[in-house]
Amino acid sequence: MKPRSPQANGQHLTEQLGATGLRLTPQRQQVYDVLVQKRDHPTAEEVFIRAKKAMPEISHATVYNCLDALVKSGLARQVNVERGATRFCPNMIEHGHFHCSACGTIYDVDLPHELPCVAVPQGFKPQGYDLTIHGICLDCAKKK
Amino acid sequence: MKPRSPQANGQHLTEQLGATGLRLTPQRQQVYDVLVQKRDHPTAEEVFIRAKKAMPEISHATVYNCLDALVKSGLARQVNVERGATRFCPNMIEHGHFHCSACGTIYDVDLPHELPCVAVPQGFKPQGYDLTIHGICLDCAKKK
DNA sequence: CAAACAATTTAGAATTATTCTAAATCTTGA
DNA sequence: TCAAGATTTAGAATAATTCTAAATTGTTTG
Known part of the structure; x- marks a missing residue:
C-alpha cells in the first residue's frame, strides 16, 4: 500500500472538485481511478482505452473533460515533455x-x-x- | 544589437549542423533566421507562415524537418509548456x-x-x- | 411531486498538429 | 559526368484535441 497516494475515495474528490465548482461524476471517478491505478503518465487516449474497460460507454470528449476537471481541481497534473500527446499524473506531491x-x-x-x-x-x-x-x-x- | 544572440551567420550554422551530420541549406538558414528575428516562441505553423514571406515555396514538411535539424544540432530548443503545438526558441543560453x-x-x-x-x-x-x-x-x- | 434550469455526457464532426510518402531536386565525391 | 545520398516538395495520412447539438442527469424551486 502506497502511503503517499492521495485517497481515491469519493470524499476527497468531491471536496476538491466542489471547491472548483465541479461535481464528482461516475466518469470523473473512473478517470481518476485509471490515473491512480497505473501511474505511468498515460496520454488522454490511453486513459480513454483503460477507462472503457470498466465503463464501455465513456466517450473521448468525456475523458478530456474529466482530465481537465481533475487538473483544474488540483487532483492531477498535465505533463508536457515533448511533442505529441499531453500526459497526466495524479501525484500531487511536489516532484x-x-x-x-x-x-x-x-x-x-x-x-x-x-x-x-x-x-x-x-x-x-x-x-x-x-x-x-x-x-x-x-x-x-x-x-x- | 543583442550581445547574447548567437550569430545567425552561415559559419556557425554550418559547423553546428555539420557536427550532427547535417547540411546547412537555404531553408534551414531561413527557418533559423525566423526564430532569431522574433523570439516569441513561435509554433511550427507560425514559423512556416513567417518563413514563407521570404521563401514562398517552402513547405510544411520542410519547416518541421528544419526545426528538427536545428534542435538536433543544438541551435534551437523545443518548448512544451501546455497542450497544443510545440514551440521553438533559438536562445541556447541556459534559461x-x-x-x-x-x-x-x-x-x-x-x-x-x-x-x-x-x-x-x-x-x-x-x-x-x-x-x-x-x-x-x-x-x-x-x-x- | 413536477417544471425549469444547469451541469455533464455522448457520438461524431471538425479542427489542429504532426508525420509520412513518393517524386523531384540538389550536393558531393568517384 | 554519373551514382549515391541528402533534402525538399505537395499532398495524403494520421494523431491529438476541440467543438456541436442532442440526450441525460442532477438540483432547485413552485
Missing part, C-alpha cells in the same frame, strides 16, 4: 519528471529540498512550476 | 520559461546561479533539463 529520450518513459523524481527560487521579472505572479530532466534511464543505459 | 496562463505568452527567465542539483535515480544519465514557471505575467496582472 519533477525524468524523461528518457530513448524509450520515452517518464519517471517521477524528487525535487531538491532547496527549491530553485528563480527570479521572475518584477510584477509577474508565479503560481507553480514544472521541472523536466531529459536523459537516458537505467534500463536503456544498460541495453546500449 | 527557463515563464508561461502566462492568462495570455499564453512565454518569457525567457534567468535560472538561479545555484542550479537545482536534482538527485536522479542510480544509473540514470541526465543530459539536460527544462524548467517552466506557470503564472500571470505583468501585463495580465495589470489588466485584471
Whole structure:
C-alpha cells in the first residue's frame, strides 16, 4: 500500500472538485481511478482505452473533460515533455519528471529540498512550476 | 544589437549542423533566421507562415524537418509548456520559461546561479533539463 | 411531486498538429 | 559526368484535441 497516494475515495474528490465548482461524476471517478491505478503518465487516449474497460460507454470528449476537471481541481497534473500527446499524473506531491529520450518513459523524481527560487521579472505572479530532466534511464543505459 | 544572440551567420550554422551530420541549406538558414528575428516562441505553423514571406515555396514538411535539424544540432530548443503545438526558441543560453496562463505568452527567465542539483535515480544519465514557471505575467496582472 | 434550469455526457464532426510518402531536386565525391 | 545520398516538395495520412447539438442527469424551486 502506497502511503503517499492521495485517497481515491469519493470524499476527497468531491471536496476538491466542489471547491472548483465541479461535481464528482461516475466518469470523473473512473478517470481518476485509471490515473491512480497505473501511474505511468498515460496520454488522454490511453486513459480513454483503460477507462472503457470498466465503463464501455465513456466517450473521448468525456475523458478530456474529466482530465481537465481533475487538473483544474488540483487532483492531477498535465505533463508536457515533448511533442505529441499531453500526459497526466495524479501525484500531487511536489516532484519533477525524468524523461528518457530513448524509450520515452517518464519517471517521477524528487525535487531538491532547496527549491530553485528563480527570479521572475518584477510584477509577474508565479503560481507553480514544472521541472523536466531529459536523459537516458537505467534500463536503456544498460541495453546500449 | 543583442550581445547574447548567437550569430545567425552561415559559419556557425554550418559547423553546428555539420557536427550532427547535417547540411546547412537555404531553408534551414531561413527557418533559423525566423526564430532569431522574433523570439516569441513561435509554433511550427507560425514559423512556416513567417518563413514563407521570404521563401514562398517552402513547405510544411520542410519547416518541421528544419526545426528538427536545428534542435538536433543544438541551435534551437523545443518548448512544451501546455497542450497544443510545440514551440521553438533559438536562445541556447541556459534559461527557463515563464508561461502566462492568462495570455499564453512565454518569457525567457534567468535560472538561479545555484542550479537545482536534482538527485536522479542510480544509473540514470541526465543530459539536460527544462524548467517552466506557470503564472500571470505583468501585463495580465495589470489588466485584471 | 413536477417544471425549469444547469451541469455533464455522448457520438461524431471538425479542427489542429504532426508525420509520412513518393517524386523531384540538389550536393558531393568517384 | 554519373551514382549515391541528402533534402525538399505537395499532398495524403494520421494523431491529438476541440467543438456541436442532442440526450441525460442532477438540483432547485413552485
